Amino acid sequence: MPLSPMRLRLLVASLLTVSFLGALDHTVVSTSLATIAGDLGALQLMSWVVVGYTLASTVLLPVLGRLGDVLGPRKVFLVSLAVFLVASLACGFASSMAWLIAARVVQGMSSAGLQLMSQTIIARVTTQRERPRYMAIIGAAFPIAILAGPVLGGAITDYWGWSWVFWINLPVGAAALGLALVAVPRVEPGGAAGRLDVPGAAVFTAALVALVLGVTWAADGTGGGATAAALAASAAGFAAFYAIECRAPEPIIPFRYFANRTIAAGTALSAIIGVGLFSITAYLPTYVQMAYQTSATVSGLVPIATVFGMLISNLLTGWLASRTGRYRIFPILGTMLGAAGLCGMAVLPAGLPLWVPMAVMGTVGIGTGAFMSLIVAVVQGAAPARETGSITATINLVRQVGSTVATAIIGGAIGSTVAARLPDGLDGATLTPQAVHNAAPAIQSDIAGIYANAFTPVFVALATTYALGIIAAVLLPHGRLSDDPVPAHPPVPASESLPA
Structure with a gap:
């Protein structure tokens, strides 16, 4: 689906801004964690602010990828951006660590949609020859976020308070949403409508969560028998997932x-x-x-x-x-x-x-x-x-x-x-x-x-x-x-x- 040069520039600007927001939200929180945990009185749950975000963004990738093929990447992208902004608002208003972790999980899920659909949309509107240049521009969001995130998060926490680490997403994200509504084209979905591999998605999610928990417990030596159980459940889950995907008419991961x-x-x-x-x-x-x-x-x-x-x-x-x-x-x-x-x-x-x-x-x-x-x-x-x-x-x-x-x-x-x-x-x-x-x-x-x-x-x-x-x-x-x-x-x- 070829776009005019101006429309393509607007599209890249919109996708880069949104990709940067998603990547930044993963790194900007790191320097604020100690302050957040102290204010909310739950130091023992501090790591789950990061783990919950990362795990949610990982397990949703194949599901969101398949949804992008079934519904069209524009719909998934715009919904993900709207959910990301709502979740950012909720994170800033968190009055307990449980609230914050839950909001971060939703934020991680929507962030996965932003990153993934940005790459998918570029792939659908460019030729193979053009694609590396634009993919590199959007991909620059990740290293820039790594460089700027910790410094920006520390400065915001010191001068505005940790809630603004999340609320800063709102004005930037709202502007990006307005630009996206104009710039992101309607790309025809390619997958079979209404056919989502729900059993495969459920088994994959359970297997990946078990894998992350098992490896984490094994690394810090706190899991005991639970570590072995989690790793065994993960291995069984991935084996079952492979069997499901090989038979699914529209698998979320196309092994073929x-x-x-x-x-x-x-x-x-x-x-x-x-x-x-x-x-x-x-x-x-x-x-x-x-x-x-x-x-x-x-x-x-x-x-x-x-x-x-x-x-x-x-x-x-x-x-x-x-x-x-x-x-x-x-x-x-x-x-x-x-x-x-x-x-x-x-x-x-x-x-x-x-x-x-x-x-x-x-x-x-x-x-x-x-x-x-x-x-x-x-x-x-x-x-x-x-x-x-x-x-x-x-x-x-x-x-x-x-x-x-x-x-x-x-x-x-x-x-x-x-x-x-x-x-x-x-x-x-x-x-x-x-x-x-x-x-x-x-x-x-x-x-x-x-x-x-x-x-x-x-x-x-x-x-x-x-x-x-x-x-x-x-x-x-x-x-x-x-x-x-x-x-x-x-x-x-x-x-x-x-x-x-």
Whole structure:
């Protein structure tokens, strides 16, 4: 469905604004959590403000993707935006932690619709050749939100109060909604009307919730028998989900498309981003504070360098892919840079100048950004337009699940390793960077070495993940992105699906 240049610019501006709101709401709350928990008197439930949002946005992805195909992406997008604004209002008025968590769950569900439908709408109104450039612009919302969110959240909390962390969404979101009503075109739905795989959605949701709970409990050692039960229930649930999807006439995750080499390799690359980079970013500040003896403020420079590299590379490769039509070289080079950078982090000795890990992790960010948004555009072009929502949801789903599971595993591995190697008299549960900085130089040196050694196998494992990504990138078919509009029902061959 071709649009005029002006209409397309308005559409991209609307989608970028809304995508930024959804991504920002995930990061802006982090610096306000302690204040929120203290005001509402429920410190023990603090983590669920984040977990509830993340889990809701993850489990709804395949359902919303399928709804976008059945009802049309415009309807799902506008409803998601309206619900997001109402949920933001409710979050700001929360008088208890239970209220806030419930509102955050609704906010996470609607945020998933915003992110997913933004990508789906762009895929439905652009050619394969145009798509990487616009997908990169919309994809820039995520790294920008990572950079701006914590700082913005802290400033709003200090000067306006934590309620405005949520209420700030209202004027911006209302303006975006007005623009969206004009700019977002009516795209014909492609799926069979009224046919939603309810049993598959229910089983998938239960299995994923059980997986997240099981991995989280296993990582912090608090689950006991419940951990094993949750993981067993998750495995049984995913097995049942696969059986349901193979028989469903309109599955929420179209497994049959994984016979397509482009889709299979692209999905693997998307999962590698979640496992290989998104999972480690939360722990980089702690690593830098302990291994390099920096303050909390300074420790943020390493993830900032990572995200900044990702942002620049994402925009550059999207522009280059649209200009040349070539796409395969970017994930190959990107996974190589990611593997090399994480190997470099594994061998860096503690105590080097801070610019060294900044440069190395910046390289990982550059490598990841080279295919972060591009691979979504490529996979969308390999599937029929009538199932764009479902295939886009699948790509995002494997990335988020990989990040969630790997984050929990890494946290548990680091915590247990550090606790086992600490000198006598030091308790890992109460050890803070400030306490280490006030300790004797010999103890500081010991702890720096302990943290460096604890993170080394983590970096090696993540580098191995990116090395597997090199294989997936090489398996992408040769070819060029087409200038022709994507037909609504193209064939899906088993290997080469992008026009040469």
